[in-house]
Amino acid sequence: MNIKIFPLFIIFLVFNITAYAAPGDTSKVKVHDKVDMTWYGNYDQWGEFPDGTKTYHKILMHYTMGCATAGCSDWDYTTQIEML
Numbered sequence: 001m002n003i004k005i006f007p008l009f010i011i012f013l014v015f016n017i018t019a020y021a022a023p024g025d026t027s028k029v030k031v032h033d034k035v036d037m038t039w040y041g042n043y044d045q046w047g048e049f050p051d052g053t054k055t056y057h058k059i060l061m062h063y064t065m066g067c068a069t070a071g072c073s074d075w076d077y078t079t080q081i082e083m084l
Contacts, residue, residue, distance in 0.1 A: 010037075025052075036068045 031047035063081070066074075 027056075036070075037079075038070065040070045 014077070027050050029047045029049055031045045035043060037043050061081075065077070065079070
């Protein structure tokens with residue numbers, strides 16, 4: 001039984017390795033980059049996606065919160081992200 005599964009595993013592995021995006025297939029939109037969001041306030045920033053000539057199947061957002069350059073606050077923050 002294991003002898004029959006092994007070739008299928010190898011085929012799956014080969015197809016999985018070749019399934020990465022080709023150069024130019026990935027678009028990156030950077031809106032905020034290392035912005036100090038201190039105290040209350042709006043940090044509105046517009047980001048424009050590429051024109052509609054391409055179709056997209058997935059949008060990933062990388063969002064990292066940390067301490068501002070002046071140090072960490074003694075309380076938590078609530079953030080709201082909107083995509084229109």
